Amino acid sequence: SQTIHQWPATLVQPVGSPLSLECTVEGTSNPNLYWYRQAAGRGLQLLFYSVGIGQISSEVPQNLSASRPQDRQFILSSKKLLLSDSGFYLCAWSSFGILRDTEAFFGQGTRLTVV
């Protein structure tokens, strides 16, 4: 069965510090991978998505970047965090292919607080 791991669960970082959030998927190959950010009680803002190794699409210009060094590994990074980077970050995967009704599976999320 497929599983998705995201860590850490919570993180408190000072302004100006770097960030690295990691997400890995098991039990599938060539998944679509996503990073979302969510404000409290609100919808998911798509930050980055990837359809293959080294292929990253950015949806929102910002202080963050993403990388996919391996097929089932997706990393969200920042060189210098801003207060506005605080939020709930979610990693997700879905099956690759032309079917547009494939289910997305989410990790447990990372609560990031920038202080």
Add this chain to the structure above:
Amino acid sequence: TQLLEQSPQFLSIQEGENLTVYCNSSSVFSSLQWYRQEPGEGPVLLVTVVTGGEVKKLKRLTFQFGDARKDSSLHITAAQPGDTGLYLCAFHGSGNTGKLIFGQGTTLQVKP
């Protein structure tokens, strides 16, 4: 740009009441998905609707896809406290661009 608008943003009701939440767009979609999210967790898929006019039922939840495939609704009958959560609609971008776009969500609170 394809966008999803959900309404209402927040809904607080008593146990046993019925409710409907909406997901609307000016764009036509090949399919729409509904997810439910509990605090501190990731969203979980409830249903995918793919055919205009389609109605799907999941216990007390009824999902409908508009005839023109531009909108969808979720109706909950006799809501229970366990239905409390954030309800999100979403669509995949055309082709396999990889995009999965969510609406802003409806927060439902069901009071016992």
